[in-house]
Amino acid sequence: MNSMALQEDSIFRNLRDVGETHRIYAIGDSHTLPFGRHFYTHPKLNKKLHIVTKYIPGFRSRLAFQNGHIDKRLIKALTEEKLFTGQWTPTHLATDKQTFNTAYAACEPLVAPSIIIFSGEIDLRSDILAKIRDEFDIDVEGFPKDAMKEIIDREEIEIFAEQTFWPLVQCITNLWEMGVGRIFLHCLPEPSLDDEMFFKINGYKAPWIVRKKCTDISNRVLRRFCAQQHIPFIDIGDRVTRDEKLAPEYELDGCHLAPSAYVFSIEKFLNLTFSDCPLSLNRSRWTLFADLARVKSASPQSICPDFASVEMAKIKKSELFDVNTPKLETINECPNLDWSASMRTIGVSSEKPSVTALEALHDMIFNESSRAVLEGHFGFHFQVINCRFRTKAMKEGELFSPFSKQGIPEHVFYGIMFLEDKEHASGKPRMPQLTVTFDITRLVQIDTEPDTLFVSRGNQPQLQIRSREDQALKYIDFFFMPRLPQSPPRVNWASENILPVDPFHFSVSQMVAVPEWDTSTERYNPNFVERLN
């Protein structure tokens, strides 16, 4: 008895608290397995990343989205990891009392999980390489061709690869639409140099050069799809190869990469999260910005067909994009609606925005065209009741949590916009409520001062002053918290845009939609701002 106790004691003495960890979910085919052996501490953030593997045997790209439905096994995997509720709803968007209580008890919001999808390699072997085998070669620039083999055009395989991988892309974008906003797609692994092992595993021969060409073509297709759909793509091909060949230290078993290779995946994941800031991380926001950017050249009805025609009479051309002040960056055209252009279109270049700039922002917010866009985007009618600019740093104890710039593209001046629903019956703004049981309100709030922390009422008090580096921020962006299609409006906890949280996809309970104004914020008042300048 005593010895057992001693033993247990010694065991527990070796245990140490690793502190708070953040999970990254690796879900998909067997290539998730070697990835799952990582526990990673980010040196700068002091964040501990824990890779959680969810292996779905035989998870294929071609079957990932069929007949308008996501592969049930993927949903099942997400559900088993508690990322989905049993009703095909992302847990972080759930509005049931239990979920809210859980979040509240944990003193942190339920956040959109970071998910890295692994799929396509089985398709590559079973659908593409199995057709080519060692009987054909492929005409790929930069690679030699086997003169004894019939040559297939690269385009032929590319077209087939597009058909093969498109369901996977559809699967991811549909998960997005459901509110899982932080999904990454991992590239197909570099092929092993071991032809014999490939034959043993697959029962047919396909020389390395053919596998290499097909892998490159497939990854190129995936990369292009991801760029088009704004899916962050974790591509580690150049990190695990030397002279185009898989480096021996990353060989595992003739099929999978060694766990050490996936360190590059984590690096890439972090880069995508912090530096590159892919559109996908804030897809809803990007879409909204794109729509807003379109306001300049399009009628509100073309953007939001449901926008009431009676409202059209009030609409005047958006002034935001034409405000000619030295500190406003105006972009005339953004035909491709790309991220940076859209962002800059409504960005303001100023550490301390001028009255003109703020007026422009104010106009933009209240502009009927913009409102049409916003209504179309959010899917419900609302009225902008106010616009607030923060001018003071928060003090500890003010129940304001920090607003980090992590995750926001550099040179983007940011702010927060809440919008408020109108009561359909009375036409009046909705009144604050203590529980989230109905359509709730949002309000516009803009944070103008670089060293000002965003306030989010109801958060746990946790003040964190930004570093000087963060204060170098020069531009304003708007953060929107759009409601997802088919999902009820909710109060979003806007302070958590730090890794890995998407500021748009989290929820907490007991939030008040339109709280009382507190004294630390100022209503937008041009005269007041002028004094500041």
Add this chain to the structure above:
Amino acid sequence: MKLSTSNCESAKAHRLPENLLKTGPYESLDSEFIWRSSIAAVSPDHIRPISGINLKFSEHHKVATAGSCFAQHVSKQLLQTGFNYFVAERGSPFRTEEYNIESGYGVFSARYGNIYTARQFLQLVQRSLGLAHFADQIYGGPYGLVDGFRPGIFAKQGFSTAEALLTDRYRHLERVKVLLEQADIFVFTFGLTESWISVPDGSVLPLCPGHSFGEYDSQKHVFKNMTTAEVVDDFTAAVDLIRRINPDVRFVLTVSPVPLVATMSGNHILHANTYSKSVLRVACEELASNLELVSYFPSYEIITGTYNTHLYYDDSRRCVTQQGINHVMRVFFETYTDKSYDEDGRNNGRNRPSGEIEVVCDEDQLFEALAMK
């Protein structure tokens, strides 16, 4: 054998000693050499005009085919019966089988389309080995550019650019070379003696431009009706070239029983057809006699034999019926393989009924052009 009275009297007048009669050369002939026993006394569909062929091949031998459209029957039956029908140019595995066949893949062992004449075959061999270079022979067509050397391929799409056509041709010739290097048995079906020659460089075209592609230019396109000697010389030269890279390849020669669609010889079509088939038949005999590892298979005789031609040609009196093809293929398989030919294709190799086989025939384009006549 019953003889007439007059003949009997004549025999009496020139009576030879009995010992000589018993040892005369015809006395020892096997039944296959005697019309009555091998033709008249045999059910038509069991006639087997084969003698002296000792070539056998199995699933391990790569069998290649080329020639006129009748050769496609051999191709497809080999494929359906599980033999190693060697296709060096199969088309993309990412396209449907229908698309590939429509584009000319798999119809023959390489995507050369119909090869009607010995000279066309010789020039193909020369081009694939880099020994001859001709003008591009690119023509306009209803759907795009047409390869004059292979007008039947890609017929329903056409090539979008000359570069695409030439790239495809370059790849094709590479595959032809591989085919010539690796084939164990080459079944070649002679189709025509009449051909069209491009004047500037002497290249032979399978079809005269002007009917379904390109424009006819009497200054550039010259009619040529090959002689027996020319056919023999051309094919011998082709065999010599092939044997430089593949010494052990064996050839099985046949003559297509399908008559000419039309003739430019100036003679009646029946006259011209008889000439053409006669030349080819004699040429085959000479080639089989003169060249080692070359044999002749009498598909022409099986179809055109007098015993039941009405059954082996359809109403056009030109197209061979499935019954006739089955007869040819049955004899072919009995002769060259240890497998029996299953007309339904159910017992051998791929479990796919043969049924009516659609044959791609470049000459049909000419046929269509002449349909009003």
